Amino acid sequence: MEFLIPTEQQRKILVVDDEEKNRLAISAVLRHAPEPYTVLTAPNGLVGCKMAEAQKPDLIIMDWVMPEMSGLEALMYLKEREETRDIPVVMLTGLGSSKHVEYALNAGAADYLRIPVDKTELLARVQAAIALASSYRHIKAQSERLEEQNKQLLDLNEEKNEFLGIAAHDLKNPLNNITDLARIIETEIESMPQSEIQEFARLIRQSANKMFELVRNLLDVNAIEQGGIKPHLTSFDVREIVNRVVESYTQRAASKTIHLNFTFPDEDTITFADERLTEQVVENLVSNAVKYSPHGKNIVVTIHQPTASQDCITISVKDEGPGISEEDQKKMFGKFARLTAQPTGGEHSTGLGLSIVKQLAEVMKGKVWCESRLGEGATFFLELPRVRV
Ligand SMILES: Nc1ncnc2c1ncn2[C@@H]1O[C@H](COP(=O)(O)OP(=O)(O)OP(=O)(O)O)[C@@H](O)[C@H]1O
Ligand SMILES: [Mg+2]
Missing domain, CATH: 1.10.287.130 (Signal transduction histidine kinase, dimerisation/phosphotransfer (DHp) domain)
Structure with a gap:
């Protein structure tokens, strides 16, 4: 007995025929082709269909007249199923059966071969059908990609x-x-x-x-x-930046009788980020806290003491304002998100601040998030990479 070890590139062909001598003859031609094929065989249409589903051959050679399930029925079965639809099927037909050929091609057969099969013709047709199916798959994948890109463009x-x-x-x-x-x-x-x-x-x-x-x-x-924000990353003391923002908002907060506090650790406040962008992020968070807090409340801005194992510095802005519902929290970092909370001192609101904040934080390899319950104030957190000194 002769064994041919299938290689990675070797194409797989399934031969479905109820007559053993036909199966053996066709298999022998295919196995000894200049570029040999791996051959699977099935003795009837039913088994052939199951094998096609399980093995996904590159091509199927299908006899026409078989017991249980005819070749035409098997062909129709395969063409109806998503997973086997694109496998090319070459039908075997008797001499002088043009009607069969017409049926088979109409039902989706890739080609046909007359019995008795001529060796050269078999190999030529098999090769052509596999090449055609492979180009078809390529074009299909390309057109799916284009369709997807088109959809993305329409969404954008x-x-x-x-x-x-x-x-x-x-x-x-x-x-x-x-x-x-x-x-x-x-x-x-x-x-x-x-x-x-x-x-x-x-x-x-x-x-x-x-x-x-x-x-x-x-x-x-x-x-x-547009990807136009290129952060200028350096090591700097984030305490100075936060302090500057807090100072610039103290007066505005006081005009609403809001108390703005700032707490920070004595050391360990060096971060690796972009100074200007960090200021913009902190400014937005403090501005929101002042904008949405009712008169007479407190706001606490904190730089948290990092633990020994922490690779980031966390800054939080905690207010005693209206808080943010779970539903609003889902939309909050989107564009033009003007939500339930309204400015309490007639301030202007574009609804873009937090969407900018989120993206800037990410540009600096940091992150921003919010913890809040409706009616219980809100705390916004900003995390930036830490520099150990
Ligand atoms: N601290 C907060 N407490 C309660 N609601 C808030 C708070 N911060 C933001 N919000 C809600 O989230 C929405 C989005 O905030 P965002 O900062 O993106 O926009 P804005 O403040 O409305 O406008 P701007 O673009 O001027 O910042 C706000 O309209 C507000 O309803
Ligand atoms: Mg804002």
Whole structure:
């Protein structure tokens, strides 16, 4: 008995025929081809279908007339199933049976061979059918990839449109205010008291500031999404940055009778990150705490003492504000997330701050998250890589 050890590249062919002598003859040709095939055999259509499902051959040679399940039935069975649909099937037909050939090709056969099988023709047709099936698989995979990419582009386009729509809407309101106020000044300046003109100028400036803030945030989001933010990573003492932010917000908090506290360890506050981006992240978190806290509450900003094994420095901003529901927490780091909590001092809200915060933290190999329960305040955490000194 002769054994041919299948190699990695060797193609697998399943020969389904109820006549043993046919199976042996075809197998012998295939096994001794210039590039030999691994041959599996099945004595009838039913067994052939089961073997095809289990073994996924590269090609099936199927006899037409067989007991139990005819070749045509087996062919139809295979073509109906996702996992066997793409396996090319070459049908064996008797001489002069053109009708069979027509049936077989219509039912999805890749090709046909007349019995008795000619050795050269068998090898040529097998080779061609395998090559065709392989190109088909390649084209199918390519077109699936293109379809997937197309879907992603459509999703992105939709997201961009939504983004533009909200941004345009948010810019329109302050712009309308500016136009209306300027028109009143223009037409009624003669009769307007100085104090009213001053008040209008203040409102115009306030609207312009809102637009400026939105444009700045939009530019940040755009830069992040284009991969345009390249962090400048250095070692620095994060205490100085946090302190600067806390100082800059103390006055604003005091105007809402909010007490802003800062606690930090004596040492171990050196981080490896981008100073400017860290300041932007901490600023957003402190600004939110001040913006959403009711009057008379406390805010505590903490740099936590890292444990010996910790590779990061954790900064938290804890407030006694309205807290954030689980549902809002899921949306909070998305774009234009203006959620249940409303500013308590008439501050402006673009809903972009936390989405920028999240991405900036990640750009610096850090992370940001929130722990909160509705009605029980919120604590935001920022984790940045630690430098041991
Ligand atoms: N500390 C907080 N307590 C309660 N709700 C908060 C807190 N911080 C954020 N939120 C909620 O999450 C939403 C998103 O916050 P985010 O900072 O992204 O946007 P914003 O503050 O509305 O606007 P801006 O872009 O100006 O920061 C807010 O609108 C608010 O409803
Ligand atoms: Mg904010």
